Amino acid sequence: MENRPLEYDYTVAKMFMFTTIILGIVGMLVGVILAFQLAFPEVNTILGQGLAEYTNFSRLRPLHTDAVIFGFTLSGIFATWYYVGQRVLKVSMAESGFLMFIGKLHFWLYLVGVAAVVVSLLLGITTSKEYAEFEWPIDIAIVVVWVLFGISIFGLIGIRREKSLYISIWYYIATFLGIAMLYLFNNMEIPTMLAASPAGESGIGAWYHSVSMYAGTNDALVQWWYGHNAVAFGFTVPIVAMIYYFLPKESGQAIYSYKLSLLSFWGLMFVYLWAGGHHLIYSTVPDWMQTMGSIFSVILILPSWGSAINMLLTMKGEWQQVAASPLIKFMVLGSTFYMFSTLEGPIQAIKSVNAIAHFTDWIVGHVHDGVLGWVGFMIMAALYHMAPRVFKREIYSKSLMATQFWIQTLGVVLYFTSMWIAGITQGMMWRAHDEFGNLAYSFIDTVTVLHPYYTIRGVGGLLYLVGFLMFAYNIYKTMTVGRKVEESELQNASPMGA
Amino acid sequence: MNIAELQAYGYFALTVFMVLVLYGYIYHLYSKREDADGHDYEEYSNIALRDDVTDTPVSAISDDKVHLEGVKRNRRDI
Numbered sequence: 001m002e003n004r005p006l007e008y009d010y011t012v013a014k015m016f017m018f019t020t021i022i023l024g025i026v027g028m029l030v031g032v033i034l035a036f037q038l039a040f041p042e043v044n045t046i047l048g049q050g051l052a053e054y055t056n057f058s059r060l061r062p063l064h065t066d067a068v069i070f071g072f073t074l075s076g077i078f079a080t081w082y083y084v085g086q087r088v089l090k091v092s093m094a095e096s097g098f099l100m101f102i103g104k105l106h107f108w109l110y111l112v113g114v115a116a117v118v119v120s121l122l123l124g125i126t127t128s129k130e131y132a133e134f135e136w137p138i139d140i141a142i143v144v145v146w147v148l149f150g151i152s153i154f155g156l157i158g159i160r161r162e163k164s165l166y167i168s169i170w171y172y173i174a175t176f177l178g179i180a181m182l183y184l185f186n187n188m189e190i191p192t193m194l195a196a197s198p199a200g201e202s203g204i205g206a207w208y209h210s211v212s213m214y215a216g217t218n219d220a221l222v223q224w225w226y227g228h229n230a231v232a233f234g235f236t237v238p239i240v241a242m243i244y245y246f247l248p249k250e251s252g253q254a255i256y257s258y259k260l261s262l263l264s265f266w267g268l269m270f271v272y273l274w275a276g277g278h279h280l281i282y283s284t285v286p287d288w289m290q291t292m293g294s295i296f297s298v299i300l301i302l303p304s305w306g307s308a309i310n311m312l313l314t315m316k317g318e319w320q321q322v323a324a325s326p327l328i329k330f331m332v333l334g335s336t337f338y339m340f341s342t343l344e345g346p347i348q349a350i351k352s353v354n355a356i357a358h359f360t361d362w363i364v365g366h367v368h369d370g371v372l373g374w375v376g377f378m379i380m381a382a383l384y385h386m387a388p389r390v391f392k393r394e395i396y397s398k399s400l401m402a403t404q405f406w407i408q409t410l411g412v413v414l415y416f417t418s419m420w421i422a423g424i425t426q427g428m429m430w431r432a433h434d435e436f437g438n439l440a441y442s443f444i445d446t447v448t449v450l451h452p453y454y455t456i457r458g459v460g461g462l463l464y465l466v467g468f469l470m471f472a473y474n475i476y477k478t479m480t481v482g483r484k485v486e487e488s489e490l491q492n493a494s495p496m497g498a
Numbered sequence: 499m500n501i502a503e504l505q506a507y508g509y510f511a512l513t514v515f516m517v518l519v520l521y522g523y524i525y526h527l528y529s530k531r532e533d534a535d536g537h538d539y540e541e542y543s544n545i546a547l548r549d550d551v552t553d554t555p556v557s558a559i560s561d562d563k564v565h566l567e568g569v570k571r572n573r574r575d576i
Contacts, residue, residue, distance in 0.1 A: 006551050087549040162555040164537070166545040245546050254543035259527045262539065263520075270520055288506070 008086045009094040010390045012103035016079035023071030030064040032461045039454035076379035077238040084245045089160035099155045106148040135208045139187045167261045171241030178233030186226035188213040217284045228276035247331045252492035256313035267303030278349035297349035304342035311335040326402040330381035337373025362423025369416040393482030394495035408467035414460030422453035
């Protein structure tokens with residue numbers, strides 16, 4: 001056999017980079033359409049009455065959330081795993097035919113799953129559980145995809161040269177175990193064809209329909225234990241894994257305190273799983289459980305800020321890099337948004353604040369400053385860092401990246417400020433009453449008042465989408481016409497064209 | 499004492515226990531500074547900074563099995 005020096009093999013990482021970008025565009029585009037539907041209801045029938053079934057808000061909404069969570073974010077997690085995993089374990093995918101096969105199978109089955117999700121959601125086939133809308137055949141496919149991801153993680157760990165697992169690997173393992181547990185328990189369901197009614201009917205409903213194994217308050221509890229921890233193990237843990245690798249690598253700075261990274265990890269694992277109850281404050285779940293959700297949410301500030309401050313302090317003495325490199329800007333602002341949304345979340349989880357915030361647009365604003373400012377920025381930064389190493393070309397345009405950064409930052413700021421104002425206005429109007437206890441406003445009064453803020457939110461989202469298209473174009477040009485670079489140029493700061 | 503009360507006491511005891519474990523771990527990290535292999539925890543930051551396939555691992559899985567020391571090798575030849 002030809003005696004070539006060993007190199008990392010990014011075949012699977014590349015495949016997932018493509019889905020990250022494509023599903024990001026789809027998910028964000030649908031999000032922008034939804035934002036304008038809320039501001040201008042006629043957008044619901046933008047393709048005419050005949051197609052209104054497929055273009056209305058309720059049909060598109062799960063497509064938006066699932067495309068950005070399970071499409072964009074998950075692809076980003078997989079892409080970075082197949083890149084970072086090899087590098088910090090110092091072992092190449094090319095060394096194991098088995099792991100390469102598993103990696104490719106992982107990608108193709110994932111793609112089949114994505115296609116099934118898109119088609120079924122557009123057809124309106126759903127279990128009606130938020131972020132867990134997929135019917136049982138798709139759930140089974142997702143479990144298989146997840147098991148393949150696990151084989152890939154532990155397989156690569158099994159043949160590693162570096163004995164100690166870098167902190168990012170801890171976070172990737174936690175992502176795998178956390179989502180596996182959450183997904184299995186929340187999606188326990190019985191196909192209706194196996195059920196029988198009291199009247200003796202059997203084989204009820206279509207073959208793919210199912211009902212949850214839990215009912216009433218129990219269903220809500222399991223759902224929000226899942227829902228909130230999907231944020232934990234989908235939007236927090238794997239993104240922390242990314243920043244712990246990409247920020248030190250791109251800046252050439254060692255992590256400020258490795259010990260702090262270890263204890264923040266265990267702190268996060270210990271606290272996060274108890275916080276989901278804050279979604280059910282003032283509901284029918286036991287009061288002590290609501291209080292526990294509140295308290296653990298507030299404690300959650302500590303481990304979250306432990307990681308975020310650790311990242312900001314990693315830049316100590318090197319702040320000129322933030323000014324000089326748009327790639328570092330994305331990561332530093334991402335970390336800052338992480339601090340910001342992990343402070344905002346606990347505030348909303350305090351019972352008296354929740355009395356105003358619950359069910360309002362402030363919650364939507366909170367989610368989006370986290371996902372746009374932290375998850376989106378970090379995944380794009382990761383792909384920007386990976387592109388020159390994967391394609392062996394310099395990043396096509398630094399100025400395009402800088403422009404994208406400012407457009408998207410403006411977009412995020414417009415998004416969350418408009419939703420703060422809208423949410424608090426909404427919350428105050430809903431509870432306002434006269435001296436006899438009659439409500440001061442009807443629902444439509446709030447809608448009228450909120451219209452300008454909904455429009456601003458739509459514009460903010462559109463700016464973010466425009467920035468994302470610039471990102472996609474920059475990566476495409478990097479791949480095709482970027483200047484070819486040598487290995488020696490790829491040590492730390494990524495090479496960028498003007 | 500009914501089952502709900504038992505659960506509540508159990509939950510409280512578990513929380514206290516886990517808090518003690520977590521603080522014990524923090525105390526251990528900062529007082530010992532080194533892990534069982536004698537590596538200062540802070541050395542592990544270098545796993546990300548020196549991550550070429552030919553770089554020397556911070557803590558090699560086994561010194562006799564893998565000894566890279568800047569030598570490019572290909573496991574497929576073995």
